[in-house]
Amino acid sequence: MTHSAMTRHPRNPRDDTALKTVPKVRLYVERDAEQENWFVNVGHMTDRGRWRTAPHAHPKYGQVIFVRKGRGVMNLEGRSLPFEGPCALLLPTECVHGLDYEMDVDRWVVTIEVAYLTQVNAKLHEFIQLWSLPRMIPLSYAPEAEDDFYRLVRSLEHEIQSNAVGHIVGTEALLTTLLLMLVRGADLEQPVSEGAVRNDIRLTERFRELIEQHYRENLQLQDYASMMAVSLVQLRTACASAAGQSPAKMIHARLITEARRHLIFGDMSVEQIAFWLGFADAAYFTRFFRKEVGQTPSQFRITARQQPQRAPGGA
Numbered sequence: 001m002t003h004s005a006m007t008r009h010p011r012n013p014r015d016d017t018a019l020k021t022v023p024k025v026r027l028y029v030e031r032d033a034e035q036e037n038w039f040v041n042v043g044h045m046t047d048r049g050r051w052r053t054a055p056h057a058h059p060k061y062g063q064v065i066f067v068r069k070g071r072g073v074m075n076l077e078g079r080s081l082p083f084e085g086p087c088a089l090l091l092p093t094e095c096v097h098g099l100d101y102e103m104d105v106d107r108w109v110v111t112i113e114v115a116y117l118t119q120v121n122a123k124l125h126e127f128i129q130l131w132s133l134p135r136m137i138p139l140s141y142a143p144e145a146e147d148d149f150y151r152l153v154r155s156l157e158h159e160i161q162s163n164a165v166g167h168i169v170g171t172e173a174l175l176t177t178l179l180l181m182l183v184r185g186a187d188l189e190q191p192v193s194e195g196a197v198r199n200d201i202r203l204t205e206r207f208r209e210l211i212e213q214h215y216r217e218n219l220q221l222q223d224y225a226s227m228m229a230v231s232l233v234q235l236r237t238a239c240a241s242a243a244g245q246s247p248a249k250m251i252h253a254r255l256i257t258e259a260r261r262h263l264i265f266g267d268m269s270v271e272q273i274a275f276w277l278g279f280a281d282a283a284y285f286t287r288f289f290r291k292e293v294g295q296t297p298s299q300f301r302i303t304a305r306q307q308p309q310r311a312p313g314g315a
Contacts, residue, residue, distance in 0.1 A: 059114075066088050066149060070084075076134050110153065110156065145185065159171045203230060207235065263297055285297070
């Protein structure tokens, strides 16, 4: 499995300043011609020596990296998260991540196309919770967890490569079981009412889509509620149930994510980033960022850029 990096350079409509953004990486998977429209792939990597990848994102894929042995550090939006096998690293779509593996790490990478991942996630509320954030899930919560997970990954690899009757159904069943193991290892909160949860999930996902379209426009919560044809009470209840956050916090989180990316990877000033994100006052943006992150934008940029930068590469 190889990667080809593509960097997009959007432009600021306010001052026409070119932006340097995080690489958006498309995955090219070696498949037979009749299997060109793949939706799940399993790759095995055993690199001798140290292996590093620069911070990048997969806009069309989610990934589960099964680290069977070895250790390293994952860079998540400028934050460092150490990991040690056996564990699973779960990377949602658009999650900006870099990986620094130490010597001789044995890992399996399960890559899932976003439309198919959405379909599988609809099976269980906890699957959506699982993919809401990048995670490191230790596979030591039960004595047999590591071996069971390894057998599942190998079975999934075999089923994907198989042309046997029902191999698509088999692939879905194995992937569902694999995600269920991760849910149990992540110890997610249980839903209260299945029927209500489904509706809350639907409303929250629609709200996320609207945030993605409008987060730079400084809209009020009532504007979002009106676009969704729901009340503010319904919106707040749905977000609390499905995402564990208030609607305002979800908007703030999206603004902070974009601010982090431009501070780490871009070349705009703090003031330019503030205007890019819809803040009329750079001082207010600084106060907002410090409240959410614990550092001013300038302090965050200095700290984040002290970390070594690496060329984009494999997961």
